Amino acid sequence: MIRLSNIQLPLDHNDTAIEESILSMLNISAEQLVSVNVFRRGYDARKKTNIMLIYTLDVETTNNEFLLAQFAEHQQIKETPDLNYHPVAQAPENLTERPIVIGFGPCGLLAGLVLAQMGYKPIILERGKEVRERTKDTFGFWRKKILNTESNVQFGEGGAGTFSDGKLYSQVKDPKQYSRKVLNEFVSAGAPDEILYVSKPHIGTFKLVAMVEKMRAQIIELGGEIRFSARVDDMHIKDGQITGVTLADGEQLHSKHIAIAIGHSARDTFEMIHKKGIYIEAKPFSVGFRIEHEQSAIDKARFGPNAGNEILGAADYKLVHHCKNGRSVYSFCMCPGGTVVAATSEENRVVTNGMSQYSRNERNANSAIVVGIDPSDYPGGPLAGIQFQRELESLAYVMGGSNYDAPAQTVGAFLRNETPKDIGTVVPSFKPGIKLTNLADALPDFCIEAIREAIPAFNKKVRGFAFDDALLTGVETRTSAPISIKRDPESFESINTKGLFPAGEGAGYAGGIMSAAIDGIKIAEAMALSINAENTLSNKN
Known part of the structure; x- marks a missing residue:
């Protein structure tokens, strides 16, 4: 096929324009x-009165080879790359050891x-529950303040x-088209087809629940096995080689290939693996607040007279500012038409965090507004960032009334350094509640x-971002892991523990659903x- 890129058409183009x-x-x-197949559809909203849709198209013609040769120097006309996923290996018939994966998030x-x-x-070992039971527990905390x-x-x-x-997009380099593999798997599991071509695909919580169940079933x-309520409390290491794990109930599982x-x-x-001598180090992360505006205000600011257009959907934003004190502040995990949610995993x-459904039709927009920090801000060793996070979260608990309500302040009062007497037009979405x-x-x-x-x-x-009635809710501390489990860039194994494969956000190698899922494939x-190489060597011996 032939790929045509950067085709710009008006937002209201007719059916024959493409x-x-x-x-x-x-x-x-x-x-x-x-x-004709639409590979990607984005938009350029820099001119609010003349928003353009930008297409990347894959087309089949009666003479592809001739056209590709004719337009060989044209930067917008190229051969469509191979988007199929090609497995790198197949399990040997005499496989004697099953790999273990710790954690059942996207990675x-x-x-x-x-x-x-x-x-x-x-x-696969997951410390939490299967997704529907987990959803009941999570909503139970939001409604009744009962934390599991x-x-x-x-x-x-x-x-x-x-x-x-x-969100199903990422800024990671992806020359092998792993992201396409992820999206295809999600569509096979019930995600809408549009995630394959819109420039900023998303799904939302309720659709994710059903998809995860179907992928688990596959x-x-x-032949895979998934165990829930199976927290790993110990790792077995002999002569620098991982050999297995011990679960919270005392059961031991043996494997020389374990992904964490x-x-x-x-x-x-994190504390357990540090005690075991697995090499980790402190790394930068960010802390801040959630900010809420009415979604209609964000739509108007971003899209002008085209606010509310069905193709454009609920508007988002991505912001960064470099401050006079040397810090950087940026928006993170922007949730159009969503809610601010309670995301603690520890008592008191x-x-x-932010959440939205596929429809993105809640009243407010929210995002984290966070400040970048690094280990020099929390000296004390590889685990110092955890303590730093805990101190901020404990303080927020007390400031919110020591009952899991969150401390909050209107933007106007925050800028004036005063305690607000009441909320304004932006109604807080945080559950259980705010103080x-x-x-x-x-x-x-x-x-x-x-x-x-x-x-x-x-x-x-x-425009309107600094609106007096916009609302800040604290605190946002879980932007990323405060540690990195270092791995070899070639083998992907821990740099000092053979057979242990650090992966995803918790290891410091991802920052969202898509990047974590891509890292999981890698x-x-x-x-x-590694398994096949060892199996071949064993057979030779």
Whole structure:
């Protein structure tokens, strides 16, 4: 096929515009055009009164080879790359050892699925519950303030991404088209076909729940095994080689190929692996607040008179500001038409996150507004970042009333450094609830200073961002893991523990659903190649 890129058409273009653009670009007749597939559709909203749709198209003609040769120097006309996923290995018939995957979020899910598809029959261990039981526990916390520390926003089937906006795009380099593999698997599991071509695909929590169940069923059908409520409390290491794990109930499982895809909040597991001597180091992350505006205000600011257009959907934004004090403040995990949710996994702590459904039709838009920090801000060794997070979350718990309500402040009051008497027109979405206070005490002074400088700067890019009634809710601390489990860039194994494959967000190698899922595929491939190499060597001996 032939790929045509950067085809720009008006937002209100007619049904024949795409075909007409193809015929004009390739200088062919309608009879020569066999088929058209939309590979990507994005938009350019820099001119609000003239928003353009931008297409990438894959077309089949009666003479592809001739046209590709004719337009060989044309940057917008190229051969369509191979988008099919090609497994790197297949499990040997005499396989004697099953690989283990710890964690069943996006990374562990794709690692387990790809291993199962290649015939390795993985054992997947998830400390939380299966997704529907986990959903009951999570909503129970939001409604009744009853926290299950093993089944919540952070822990359980589907990982933290289940209770999020469900974004399925990433900025990671992807020359092997792993992202296409992920999207195809999601569509096969029930995701809408549009995630294959819209520029910023998303799913939302309720659709993710059903998809995860179908993908779990496929793993089991292919011979894999998934265990829930199976927290790993110990790892067995002999002469620098991983040999197995011990579960919380005392059961021991043996394997020399183990992936650890535990997400960014498995603090007790981070502490355990550090004690075992597995090399980890502190790394940068970010802390801040959630900010809420009415979605209609964001739509108007971004799309002008085209606000509400069905193709454009609910508007998002991506903002960054470099402050005078040397800090960077940026928006993170923006959730159009969503809600701010309670995301703690530990008792007597308050953590915020954002979530939205596929429809993105809730009243408010929200995103994290966070400040970048690094290990110099929390000295004390590889685990110091965990303690830093815990201190902020415990303080937020107290500031919110010590009952899991979150501390909150209107933007106007925050900028004026005063405690608001009441909320304004932006109604808080956080459950269980909020307590109005002065958030100046919720973060280190350098963070407050930076955010106070950034919000007016963001207002120049998104009009109304500094609206007095917009609402800040604290605290956002789980932007990423505060540690990195270092791995070899070639083998993907821990740099000092053979057979252990650190993966995903918890290891410091991903930052969202898509990047975590892509990393899961890479880890599955690395494990498969390692298993086959050892199996070949064993047979020779």
